[in-house]
Amino acid sequence: MPELPEVETVRRTLAPLWVGRMVQTVEIKRPDFVRLAPPGSKLKALGKGSTVTEILRLGKQMAVCFDDGRAVHLHLGMSGQVFVVPAGGSPERADHVHIRWKLDNGSSILFRDPRRFGGVWAFASIDELHRQRWNALGPDALAISTADLRLGLGRSTRAIKACLLDQTVLAGVGNIYADEALFLAGLDPHTPAADLAPAQTRQLASAIRSVLRAAVAARGSTLRDFMDAEMRSGSQQSRFRVYSRAGKPCRRCGRVLLGSTVSQRTTTHCPACQPRKRP
Numbered sequence: 001m002p003e004l005p006e007v008e009t010v011r012r013t014l015a016p017l018w019v020g021r022m023v024q025t026v027e028i029k030r031p032d033f034v035r036l037a038p039p040g041s042k043l044k045a046l047g048k049g050s051t052v053t054e055i056l057r058l059g060k061q062m063a064v065c066f067d068d069g070r071a072v073h074l075h076l077g078m079s080g081q082v083f084v085v086p087a088g089g090s091p092e093r094a095d096h097v098h099i100r101w102k103l104d105n106g107s108s109i110l111f112r113d114p115r116r117f118g119g120v121w122a123f124a125s126i127d128e129l130h131r132q133r134w135n136a137l138g139p140d141a142l143a144i145s146t147a148d149l150r151l152g153l154g155r156s157t158r159a160i161k162a163c164l165l166d167q168t169v170l171a172g173v174g175n176i177y178a179d180e181a182l183f184l185a186g187l188d189p190h191t192p193a194a195d196l197a198p199a200q201t202r203q204l205a206s207a208i209r210s211v212l213r214a215a216v217a218a219r220g221s222t223l224r225d226f227m228d229a230e231m232r233s234g235s236q237q238s239r240f241r242v243y244s245r246a247g248k249p250c251r252r253c254g255r256v257l258l259g260s261t262v263s264q265r266t267t268t269h270c271p272a273c274q275p276r277k278r279p
Helices: 004-018 126-134 146-153 160-165 175-185 198-217
Strands: 023-028 052-058 061-066 071-075 081-085 097-103 108-112 119-123 258-262 265-269
Touching: 004 052, 004 061, 004 081, 004 108, 004 198, 061 126, 071 126, 119 126, 146 160, 146 198, 160 175, 160 265, 175 198, 175 265
Parallel strands: none
Antiparallel strands: 023 097, 052 061, 061 071, 071 119, 081 108, 097 108, 258 265
């Protein structure tokens, strides 16, 4: 599933091509892909006749805001792609396209999702989107502070990696960047969150920000089908320190990386660089 860096990459590449443009037509190829449309035309709810004013992101979720106050929440799910087709052009992949927005300059925005774990939610306002979707999320992981992380973790006895995957604790971290951040912070992923000393929480918050910023700079990670809005791949996958590298030598110390399962998610860590420590 695309995590914060991938969604932020889509947002950054999509915004210059969509913000300020009016939606002339909306084509819905799969009606069940659109949810929570307010009363009235579903096409109007998705922006027909309106101009995009900004594109927001919180964690792994993105929202397109229109000049009539409406907001459309885009969730990429496991395999979702939102990309631009220039005027007169044809999409590289036209299969599994569920929604198409045609803009006033002749270009189109397509939402493609082969596995259909993503979707689109239409709201009458950005405030309604916050109430129904975003208020349940924790603070955005790209700017997580030590204080907010400590508050989110509380005195949980869950493994620290399980807490990082909980979107109510902080929004945006998934399996990839949880492993990477824990390695950078030198923390065993199985350590109960309640066992972290204040200095370790501070180090972890810094590691989360650092790992995510580096991934955004690299335009995210393309493991299977992630592409930005201009159909370009990310490159952060070539820099993974531990994720998906179980059984291979640690890039820092040479010890064999260990694989395990935390919260039903495959987990990799270095027993030397991430020793279990007590506060």
